[in-house]
Amino acid sequence: MSKLDESLLTGLPPFSRLERGQIREILDQALPKRYDEGNEIFHEGHDAERFHLLLDGYIRVVKTTEGGEQIIALHISPGQLFGIAPALNRDTYPATAVAASESLALSWPVRMWPEFTAKYQGFATESYNTLGQRLGEMQTRITELATQAVEQRVAAALLRMVTQSGRKVEEGIEIAFPVTRRNISEMTGTTLHTVSRLLSAWEKDGIVHSTRKHIVVTDPHRLVVLSGVQG
Amino acid sequence: MSKLDESLLTGLPPFSRLERGQIREILDQALPKRYDEGNEIFHEGHDAERFHLLLDGYIRVVKTTEGGEQIIALHISPGQLFGIAPALNRDTYPATAVAASESLALSWPVRMWPEFTAKYQGFATESYNTLGQRLGEMQTRITELATQAVEQRVAAALLRMVTQSGRKVEEGIEIAFPVTRRNISEMTGTTLHTVSRLLSAWEKDGIVHSTRKHIVVTDPHRLVVLSGVQG
DNA sequence: TCAACTCTTTGTCCTCTAGCAAACTTGCGG
């Protein structure tokens, strides 16, 4: 296997404060792996053997209820750590990670986590920052689910995806990974039927343009209004 | 001010691995404070100047939406840290903390957080454990809100409070701090009206006995069934 | 090129529960 290039990690928050030599060390111990769309990176309840860093693609972190319904806990974008159970002293993964599109990730054995945090100044700090942000996002979702109507939640979910992974195209801003109506319903706690109706209505109003697994937001501003954010 | 007794901290998870001398040091720097029911400990958005440990009583951590609605993010029981913004490198409190009953808490300036985690072996570990648990609880609530009906959510909320703070009385198990119908609605994303109707129905079925601000669960098992947990 | 899937759209029905309104109860402060 050829050596990984150091530029992969330079500039990513968890590693931004490290020196070249340190990054070299870290990379030499990383296991890179490619995942096709739909492939699992790890599974809920299984032993947390490795922690991961997404280099390219998108990951959905999913939880399955006793009733068999799925809900999407989190979207991971390139540059983010995920499956960081060791940071919380957990020994199993609390959810399942699935590639939303073809993805490339590095991973390390969990036993290296203490070493990373102790040895590399700033790694722990950045990791706990990330954790804090996720805690905040979850809080936001709880609030939304508890107080907002379905339409607002779906609008907010689209905006979140656009913000996190929007790529500009001529019509507007496109969500950079495949999303189905069902996926959106799993993010917002509704049914795919309702999501479909909403998207159809918004399409008619010229707010979005959507095809199969593919959504372009043509009028982000009106979506913001729909999401119910006070100015 | 007389010295605080060391036994206050001995046995609490964050400090369980410390020696007497260390506990003495920590206590000497703590500021104890009493709060009446309804008093604020800290307010959302304000500078996070101190982190806190609840010794006695119960704390509600509350978030207010733009629309003015409140939702209860978290309940804190004696022995738990709260307002630990510094652990996540935040410099403002993400939510408001209010005493649910008369409470006693210690607090320390946030600048001591790095010292605590560095100096006292196990403090950081235990703190991040706590954080992991809270993350898990939030995940559970998101799942509930997204997939369960109101009745199941209210049943689950009651059970959670009973588990966290249940005290045995002759009729059954009593929630150890004052709770209003409105409070429960703020935990479950419904209205106080609906909660009132549910409690009335359950009272009729002999599952709970409730008075003003006060709830006793007389048949926990049937409540578990209502909450929809699969066996 | 056909078959099987997966994803999407649309229609209809019906339940749950939010919203509104009003009365009642309890407890506290003056």
Add this chain to the structure above:
DNA sequence: CCGCAAGTTTGCTAGAGGACAAAGAGTTGA
């Protein structure tokens, strides 16, 4: 002891959105 505020109960109504059903469209693979 009274009056007021906070908390609770209950009735009524309308509407959102879930459940079910069925058909259409796009993709994949044999």
